[in-house]
Amino acid sequence: MPTITIDGRKIETQPGKTIIEAALENGIAIPHFCWHPALSVAGNCRMCLVRVGSYKKGADGALERDAEGNPVVQWMPKLQIACATPVADGMVVDTVGEKTIAAQNAVMEFLLINHPLDCPICDEAGQCKLQEYAFTHSRGESRFLEEKVHKPKRVAWSDRVMFDGERCILCSRCIRFANEIAKQPVLTFVERNDHVTIELFEGTTFDSPYSMNVIELCPVGALTSADFRFKSRVWEMSFTPSVCPGCARGCNINIGVRDNQILRLEPRPNPHVNQYWMCDAGRLEQYRWVNTGRISGAAVRRSGSLESVSFEDAYRIASNLLSAAKGNAMMILSGSVTNEDGFVARECAAAFGIEHVAFVERNDPTFGDDFLRSSDRNANATGLRALGIPSTTWEELLQRMHERMPAVIYFIGADPFAEQDGSGWEELLRSGGAIIAQLSNHSQLEEIADVVLPAATYAEIEGTFTNCDGWVQYLQPAVETAETLRRINGMAQSRLDEFGAPNDRWTHGERRQCRPHWQLLTGVAGAAGYSIAYRSAAEVFAAIEERVEAFNAMNYEALRQYRGIRLGRGNDPEPVGVVYRSHYMKPQSD
Amino acid sequence: MNVTTNTRAQRMTFWEKLYLPEIAKGLALTFKTMFKPKLTRQYPEERWEPLGSYRGRPVLVLEEDGERCVACGLCSRVCPALAIEVQAGETEREKERYPVKFEINMLRCIYCGLCEEVCPEEAIVMSKDYDIVFHSQEEAIFGKDKLLVPIARLQERLEFLRQYK
Numbered sequence: 103m104p105t106i107t108i109d110g111r112k113i114e115t116q117p118g119k120t121i122i123e124a125a126l127e128n129g130i131a132i133p134h135f136c137w138h139p140a141l142s143v144a145g146n147c148r149m150c151l152v153r154v155g156s157y158k159k160g161a162d163g164a165l166e167r168d169a170e171g172n173p174v175v176q177w178m179p180k181l182q183i184a185c186a187t188p189v190a191d192g193m194v195v196d197t198v199g200e201k202t203i204a205a206q207n208a209v210m211e212f213l214l215i216n217h218p219l220d221c222p223i224c225d226e227a228g229q230c231k232l233q234e235y236a237f238t239h240s241r242g243e244s245r246f247l248e249e250k251v252h253k254p255k256r257v258a259w260s261d262r263v264m265f266d267g268e269r270c271i272l273c274s275r276c277i278r279f280a281n282e283i284a285k286q287p288v289l290t291f292v293e294r295n296d297h298v299t300i301e302l303f304e305g306t307t308f309d310s311p312y313s314m315n316v317i318e319l320c321p322v323g324a325l326t327s328a329d330f331r332f333k334s335r336v337w338e339m340s341f342t343p344s345v346c347p348g349c350a351r352g353c354n355i356n357i358g359v360r361d362n363q364i365l366r367l368e369p370r371p372n373p374h375v376n377q378y379w380m381c382d383a384g385r386l387e388q389y390r391w392v393n394t395g396r397i398s399g400a401a402v403r404r405s406g407s408l409e410s411v412s413f414e415d416a417y418r419i420a421s422n423l424l425s426a427a428k429g430n431a432m433m434i435l436s437g438s439v440t441n442e443d444g445f446v447a448r449e450c451a452a453a454f455g456i457e458h459v460a461f462v463e464r465n466d467p468t469f470g471d472d473f474l475r476s477s478d479r480n481a482n483a484t485g486l487r488a489l490g491i492p493s494t495t496w497e498e499l500l501q502r503m504h505e506r507m508p509a510v511i512y513f514i515g516a517d518p519f520a521e522q523d524g525s526g527w528e529e530l531l532r533s534g535g536a537i538i539a540q541l542s543n544h545s546q547l548e549e550i551a552d553v554v555l556p557a558a559t560y561a562e563i564e565g566t567f568t569n570c571d572g573w574v575q576y577l578q579p580a581v582e583t584a585e586t587l588r589r590i591n592g593m594a595q596s597r598l599d600e601f602g603a604p605n606d607r608w609t610h611g612e613r614r615q616c617r618p619h620w621q622l623l624t625g626v627a628g629a630a631g632y633s634i635a636y637r638s639a640a641e642v643f644a645a646i647e648e649r650v651e652a653f654n655a656m657n658y659e660a661l662r663q664y665r666g667i668r669l670g671r672g673n674d675p676e677p678v679g680v681v682y683r684s685h686y687m688k689p690q691s692d
Numbered sequence: 693m694n695v696t697t698n699t700r701a702q703r704m705t706f707w708e709k710l711y712l713p714e715i716a717k718g719l720a721l722t723f724k725t726m727f728k729p730k731l732t733r734q735y736p737e738e739r740w741e742p743l744g745s746y747r748g749r750p751v752l753v754l755e756e757d758g759e760r761c762v763a764c765g766l767c768s769r770v771c772p773a774l775a776i777e778v779q780a781g782e783t784e785r786e787k788e789r790y791p792v793k794f795e796i797n798m799l800r801c802i803y804c805g806l807c808e809e810v811c812p813e814e815a816i817v818m819s820k821d822y823d824i825v826f827h828s829q830e831e832a833i834f835g836k837d838k839l840l841v842p843i844a845r846l847q848e849r850l851e852f853l854r855q856y857k
Contacts, residue, residue, distance in 0.1 A: 222764030222812045223789045256788065332780040332789050335765040601774055607795065607833065608777055 104191040109198055121184040121195055122150055127680050132197050133206055133235050135213075135321045136273035137185035139682045140378055141282060144274045147213075149235070150184040151205040153177055153196040181205050203239070210239045216251045216296060217322070218268045226323030228336040229688035232271065253299045259289075259308040262328050262382055263316060267299040270324035276300065276316040283379065283473075284310035311475065314382045318368055321684070329386055330366045334358075340594035341691040342580035343370055343662075345567050347438050347560045348384035349469065350478035352569035354665070355380060356691045357389070357561055357580040360596060362611025364389040364561060364581065370691065371681050372665045375573055378682075381475050389561075392581060395543045397556040398614040408554065413617070413625060420512075420553045421630035423536045427509035429455035434499065435491065436515030437461045437480025440565030440577065441653075442642040443619035444486045446634060447514055450623040453632035458508070460494040461486045462516050476570050481560070485568030488652045488669055496522050503530055513539040514619055515557060519546040540622050555626075556616040558583055563618040564639040566661065572669040574653065576661040584615045594691060647672070662692070736823070744852035747805045747818040750796060753850075754840040760815035763791035767807035767816050775800035776807060794839060798824055799832040809857065817849045 105114050106121075108130055115124040120143070122132050135147035155177035158166040165173040175194050181202065184195070196202055213232065221227040253267030277289045277300065288306040291298055302308060308316075316325050339358040346353045346367065353376035358366040367389050369380035400416035401408040411419075424431055433451050435444060444461070451459040463480065470477025483493065496518055503511075511531070517539075518527040524546060531537060531550045539551040542559045560567075561581045568574045579586060579593050588595050602609045617625075620642055627634045636642045646653045655672030664675040683690070707713060733740065742748065753760045763780035781792035807816050819841060826832045843850075 220787075222762050222766065223787060227764070332763070332782055334780075335769070337769060338765065597769075598774065605829070606774070606797070 104189050104193070106189050106191075106193040106195060108195045115189050117189070119189050121152065121154070121182075121187050121189055121193075124189050125184065125195075125197070126682060129680070130197065131686065132184045133239060134185060135231060135271060136275060138275055138278075138319065138378075138684065141275060141278040143186050144278060145183050145186040147271065147273045148183060148209045149206060149213075151181040151202065151209065152184045153199055153202050154182045154187060155194045155196075156190075156192050157194065206235075206239045207241065210235055211241065211245075213271050214240065214244065215246045216268070217271065218250060220269070224269065224323035225326045225331060225336075226269075226320070229685050230323060231321035231685050234685065234687045251296050253297070258328070259302060259325075260313055261309075262314050262386070263308060264326045264328050264331065265300065266324050266326070269322050270300060271322055272298055272300070273321055275319045275321065276325060279316055279319055280308060280310070280313075283315070284312045286310040286313075311381050311383065311471070312379055312473070314385055315369065315379045318378075319684070327366070333365050334360050336689060338596055338598060339365060339689070340580070340588075340596040340599060341689050342561075342578060342594045343691040344561065344577050344580060345481070345569075345575045346380060346384040346388055347481040347567070348381070348388045348479070350476040350480060350483055350570035351376065351474050352481060352567050352573065352575055353380040353384060353474060354575070355384070359580050359594070360598070360611075361608050362582050362613060363393050371683070373678060373681065374666050374676065375569060375571075375575070376474055378684075379474060383469070383475070391543055392559045392561045396559075396612075396614050396616070397541055397544055397548065397554060398584075398612075398616065399556055400615070401554045403552045408548070408551075413555075413615075414629070416553055416555055417622075417625040417629040420538045420555070420626045421628075423510050423538060423552070424454045424456070424512070424626065425630050427454075427536075429457060430508050431456045431458075431510040431512060432499075432503075432508040433459040433512045433514065434494075434516045435459070435461035435486065436517070436521075437464055437478075437483045437486060437493070438560075439486075439515045439619050440482060440560075440563065440567060440639075441485040441489060441574070441646060442565045442639045443514065443623070444482070444489045444491050445646050445650075446620035446623045446636065446642055448489060448491060449634050450627045450632075453627050453634065454630070456512070458502075460492050460499075462499070462521065463493045463495050464521055478570060481569075482567045484570055484572055484669070485566070485574065488568060488572075489646070489650055496527075500526055500530065503535075507534050510536045510538065513537065513541070513547065513551075514623070515540060515542070517541060517545050517547050538626075540619055542616065555622045556614065557622065558616045558618045562586070562616065564658075565618065565620075566643060566658075568669060569666075573666040574656060574661060574669060575666040576658055582611075582613050583617070584613045585617065742820045742822065744848040745856075746820055746822075747803050748821040749798065749803070749819055749824055749834075750801065750805075750807055750816050750839075751819045751821075751841040751846070752794060752836070752839045753815050753817060753846060754842050758785070759790065759836070759840055760813050761791050761794065762787050762789045762813055762815070763794070764789070764812065766810045766812065770806045770810045772804060772806065773800040773802050775802075791836065794836050796834050796839060797832060798826065798834055799829065808853070814850065814853065817846055817853065819846065819849065 113128050125132050132150050134150040136144045155175045158174040158176040160166050255266050257265040259265050280289045281287045288302050292301045317327050339360045341356045344357050346355045354370040354372040355367045356370045367385050371378045399410050400413050401410050402419050433456050466479050467477045518524050537551045538553045539547050540555045540557045542557045562579050562583050565577045566574050588599050598608050624634045652669040665678045667675040763778050765778050768776040768778045775797045777795045779793040780789050783790045805818050
């Protein structure tokens with residue numbers, strides 16, 4: 103085990119590690135641009151220069167000491183880059199000394215020579231690594247009076263990623279990401295000297311399903327999201343840690359919210375699940391449906407048309423339908439409801455004597471790959487199976503209903519018209535049987551349903567998803583509903599949320615009448631006199647923890663702390679270690 | 693019982709108690725002022741023109757090819773009263789960003805001038821307008837239509853900023 107000394111602190115580390123890795127693991131930050139733990143080492147930004155040496159020894163092998171008795175260090179004549187220098191036993195590293203800082207300041211000055219002063223226009227401003235180090239490692243003004251080099255701006259690498267050559271500091275993170283992680287080697291450096299820029303090979307586009315990860319990866323604003331471009335400044339948004347519901351992988355995300363609208367999703371590092379990445383589909387598809395096309399308020403069908411009613415009336419009517427069916431009912435769950443929803447659905451079905459409870463599989467082999475994307479598009483299939491809820495398919499259900507039509511069909515998040523083409527369903531559902539639908543978005547099913555209960559989406563609830571590898575992950579609300587308030591429910595707040603008044607225009611984001619599935623289910627059961635009394639998702643989870651073995655010894659606090667706990671591992675959760683953050687001044691959610 | 697006998701009224705002399713000399717003094721001042729030049733203005737026909745250093749309502753500088761503002765949002769961030777709301781959008785111009793929406797809530801504005809001080813483009817400046825009238829809360833929210841002012845009318849302020857900022 104090599105032992106090295108960084109800034110006077112003795113650190114024990116493993117052979118083969120580089121100085122920057124050993125420092126990171128021990129909470130010492132060495133400034134850097136091009137280094138990233140998930141990528142190969144390039145060593146071309148020179149920002150991580152540190153002074154390296156070893157203790158001087160006399161002819162007898164004893165440490166030489168100065169007049170005060172401190173061991174004398176023999177420094178190497180030139181500084182070394184911490185990202186490419188492996189540790190060696192007895193190494194002494196100086197990351198805060200005068201010479202180190204002077205070298206890092208000089209690197210910053212070189213980087214800033216040709217960097218345009220367009221922070222007011224740049225989307226990265228406020229979460230920019232170059233800005234971060236400009237605060238700590240810069241003289242504050244430029245000595246460069248000549249014309250800056252001009253390079254191509256606004257180059258579309260694909261319809262998702264925009265490149266600005268002038269802002270680029272040539273760290274090559276995106277090139278290495280394309281080669282090593284996205285496995286689409288289409289990027290390269292061209293030109294020489296201060297005219298170096300990054301280009302696509304001729305006739306290619308950078309359209310890998312993971313291409314948008316370069317946006318967070320880029321230490322500056324050279325790579326921006328075509329979808330997000332200029333929507334908001336980073337400091338105007340609140341960021342809430344959450345989990346992407348796009349497939350069974352459950353990539354960890356940050357939800358960026360302003361005016362109660364989701365403006366962007368971005369990956370949140372979790373070494374257990376998604377490392378530092380997420381796919382473009384999740385990033386682009388999983389927020390619009392939370393913002394638009396939502397059902398707000400309960401409704402029941404009276405003489406052919408839907409009429410808005412209170413939650414209590416809708417509960418009563420739904421429970422009357424279920425009670426009258428005397429068990430001849432079917433409960434169809436979506437595979438993307440939370441563990442809490444599934445558990446309460448099972449209890450509710452047992453109360454009403456409903457035998458057929460199942461969730462619908464959603465497989466899309468074209469979506470899956472061997473990296474993050476899973477062909478199982480349900481966010482929580484593993485969790486629902488662990489709770490003892492069987493799976494089914496739309497075809498199977500169709501056949502079953504053709505054989506024997508139940509008196510009541512209770513859809514919980516599941517929607518045959520949204521998840522597949524819905525062919526054959528309209529005639530079937532219109533032909534008989536009452537329909538209760540808990541839906542979040544407007545759909546054709548709403549036109550047929552007798553009772554519509556507005557459901558909250560993944561961004562509005564507290565709960566847990568279990569991913570395809572059995573990691574139970576915690577979700578927390580990012581978007582307010584009509585029944586939650588940021589400051590009361592402990593949700594993430596931006597400055598505007600914190601200091602704005604209700605009559606300010608920016609607080610006018612829509613707050614919808616909707617409730618989580620489990621709460622709607624307890625309401626329906628409660629209206630029939632069955633007592634399934636849970637007041638919060640945490641209470642439901644406590645019941646799951648108690649009654650389902652796989653969830654033993656888990657709670658929300660532990661799930662958050664360990665960034666997910668595997669099913670059955672509640673008693674010995676796997677530690678998460680030090681999580682690397684590229685942009686340390688960026689607003690963090692956890 | 694403790695009764696104070698040395699009150700102000702008791703200390704006054706006869707002439708002071710009479711008040712007549714004081715009235716005469718006051719009238720003398722009135723007559724004197726009547727023949728001095730008048731300070732009163734016939735507002736709004738006759739208006740006071742402030743100097744370049746005056747901080748009236750904040751406005752956006754409008755150049756020949758459009759507004760200077762790039763919607764960076766720093767004014768909105770620095771505003772201590774949270775009066776400014778900016779929504780950026782993309783344009784084809786060289787500066788790729790412009791404000792789709794720029795609103796100042798004049799009921800919230802405290803005329804501190806921090807927005808002007810922080811602006812990296814010298815796009816928001818304090819004008820000389822001091823008489824701002826509205827009849828409802830909605831009317832008090834000034835959009836781009838009311839905020840954009842041709843640069844020619846702001847020369848004096850821009851000159852002042854160049855000299856003292």
